[in-house]
Amino acid sequence: xxxxxxxxxxxxxxxxxxxxxxxxxxxxxxxxxxxxxxxxxxxxxxxxxxxxxxxxxxxxxxxxxxxxxxxxxxxxxxxxxxxxxxxxxxxxxxxxxxxxxxxxxxxxxxxxxxxxxxxxxxxxxxxxxxxxxxxxxxxxxxxxxxxxxxxxxxxxxxxx
Numbered sequence: 001x002x003x004x005x006x007x008x009x010x011x012x013x014x015x016x017x018x019x020x021x022x023x024x025x026x027x028x029x030x031x032x033x034x035x036x037x038x039x040x041x042x043x044x045x046x047x048x049x050x051x052x053x054x055x056x057x058x059x060x061x062x063x064x065x066x067x068x069x070x071x072x073x074x075x076x077x078x079x080x081x082x083x084x085x086x087x088x089x090x091x092x093x094x095x096x097x098x099x100x101x102x103x104x105x106x107x108x109x110x111x112x113x114x115x116x117x118x119x120x121x122x123x124x125x126x127x128x129x130x131x132x133x134x135x136x137x138x139x140x141x142x143x144x145x146x147x148x149x150x151x152x153x154x155x156x157x158x159x160x
Contacts, residue, residue, distance in 0.1 A: 002040055003135070005144070010070045018144040019077075021062075037150045041136065043128040050092050050124070050133060053084055059151035077147060081140040085111040091123035092133060116141040 002023040010017050022039030036042055037056075044051040061072035078084070088111050095101070095109045101119065109120055122133040136146050 006066070008065055008070065008073075010074055013070050013074045017077075018142075020139050020144050020146050021149055024149075037148050041132050041146075041148065043125070043132045044136070046129050047092070047125055047133065049089060050136075053087055054136065054146055054148055056148045056150050059149050059153040062147070062149045063153045063155070077145055081143050081145055082112075084140045084146075085137070088137065092137075094123045096121045096123045096130065111137055111141065 002025075004021050004023055006019045006021070008017055008019065009015070022037070022041045024035050024037045025039045025042065026033060026035050028034070038044070041054070044054070055076060055078035057073060057076040061076055064070075065073035079087070093111050095104065097119065098104050098109065101109075103117070103119070107113065108115065108117060110116075111120075116138060118138065120134065120138065121130060122137055124130075125133050139146050
């Protein structure tokens with residue numbers, strides 16, 4: 001799974017924040033290089049109601065944050081992960097394994113609960129879609145933001 005994890009200090013804007021972003025996928029169509037910023041989360045396009053919960057941030061704002069200037073990213077990053085969990089609507093907030101899992105407990109197996117089990121799997125998709133839904137939901141449950149970065153990014157460095 002090609003995902004990047006970051007821990008950034010937002011200071012007075014939010015303290016230490018954790019972020020997960022998909023690595024953009026690339027492929028060629030003839031001479032054209034196609035870049036998909038959604039990477040391994042691209043199957044979420046089949047669940048547009050859920051995909052709409054994931055903020056799309058500007059590449060420049062993300063690069064600024066990696067270099068210590070957090071305000072542009074914080075303006076675009078959206079609600080805190082625990083609030084994102086509360087915004088998940090049916091069927092994505094129901095466990096697909098409810099009838100087959102002997103450990104299923106409605107008090108624990110719901111996205112807004114304190115400790116969402118790792119076996120939790122959302123309804124509303126199959127295969128890669130369901131896997132992407134689970135990754136995002138479990139990431140929010142651990143208190144980490146999920147973002148998709150679109151647009152050019154930069155790296156400050158020294159030219160030799």
